[in-house]
Amino acid sequence: MNKPNDNPKTPRRLRPFVARVYRNGTIIFGLSSLIVAGFVVFLAFSTTTIAVQLTPRSIAETTSVTIRPNAAATDELLPGTIGTATVEETVNLNVPTAGQVVDDFARGTVTFVNATASTQPLAATTRLRASSNGLIYRTTKRVDVTPGSQITAEVVADEAGTKGNIGPDRFEIVALWPGLKDKIYATSGQAMTGGTRSDARISAGLISQAEDQLKEKVVAAAKSNAPSSPADETAVGKPFIVEQSTRRDAEPGEQKSELTVKGSAKVAFIFVQTEPLEQLTTKILNNALRPGEELVSSSPTLTWNILEANATDSSARVELHIQQDVRLKSNAEQLAPAKFTKKTKKEILSQLLGTPGVSRADLQLSPFWATRTSSSPSQIKVVVTTAQ
Secondary structure: OOOHHHOOOOOOOOOHHHHHHHHHHHHHHHHHHHHHHHHHHHHHHOEEEEEEEEOOEEEEEEEEEEEEOOOOOOOOEEEEEEEEEEEEEEEEEEOOEEEEEEEOOOEEEEEEEEOOOOOEEEOOOOEEEEOOOOOEEEEOOOEEEOOOOEEEEEEEEOOOOHHHOOOOOEEEEOOOOHHHOOOEEEEOOOOOEOOEEEEEEOOHHHHHHHHHHHHHHHHHHHHOOOOOOOOOEEEOOOOEEEEEEEEEOOOOOOEOOEEEEEEEEEEEEEEEEHHHHHHHHHHHHHHHOOOOEEEOOOOOEEEEEEEEEEOOOOEEEEEEEEEEEEEEOOOOHHHOHHHHOOOOHHHHHHHHHOOOOEEEEEEEEEOOOOOOOOOOHHHEEEEEEEOO
């Protein structure tokens, strides 16, 4: 009789150890395939989008240059033109009071009457006595009182103070022969005033204020007579006073109600050739740029300070202040995708926010489980915007 295992139609059973080896190998192969496939998917579909916002910054540079006709342009010399205009102006300022009232001499006008047949000459400082209080007033100039006429003249009180402020009155001529005093005399129809005044004194500050105003008026007047700017030249700063003479009618400490200051001046107008100026400013600004930066526009702000002008040789020394906005280029090396390969989100944000000119940054990694960017720059996209 044949044994069961000798039947050729009955399959042979694997031993348990061999079965386990086959089973484990199959599992490992499957897992390895999944890992490889996942890695291939990651490489194929891993992308990173980095959003970067740039903020312009302002740069400022200052340089000193000399402007001279027909000069060869250099970093310190520019060709240009110097024109001049000469003007005269006057400034009048009221003198402020110090709040203190002091005595002064009252004054007013009287009318002389001559009821005789002869002309009566009265010298300057002729004394007139007021009937109301006996106060003496004196004429300020010679008066010839003709018969039958009524001639007016200014008189000033002999004594300072409020007592000189009297109303309309009759005045006798003190030195006149007594027999004529009722025929030749004076009357006033208006009150005498000015027995007191405010203590107004000229100060050094007021003189300085008047001279400053005079300078402004001189420059304003010179502008209306300014020479025309050449077609290929640009005006430099404000008109510059080359020569000036000033005269005033009072000194500090003097008592006066008004101060007058007069002056004449020669004012220089400075122009510089436009093309050499633009070349110089562009060179200075480009030298001030950081790596990867560019100028926002081609029109910088120029501020001029004229240090010296010479009308004799038509030269001027000026200080030029240049201001311009700049920003990082969108294709700057600092923003190149190759700078962000195989890095975490934290590393990239720290790198970007530490870059001058970058104000904001954010990024998205894909697929969602990715913790680092791809090693391929082609799978990293940098989107750049500029803050307004």
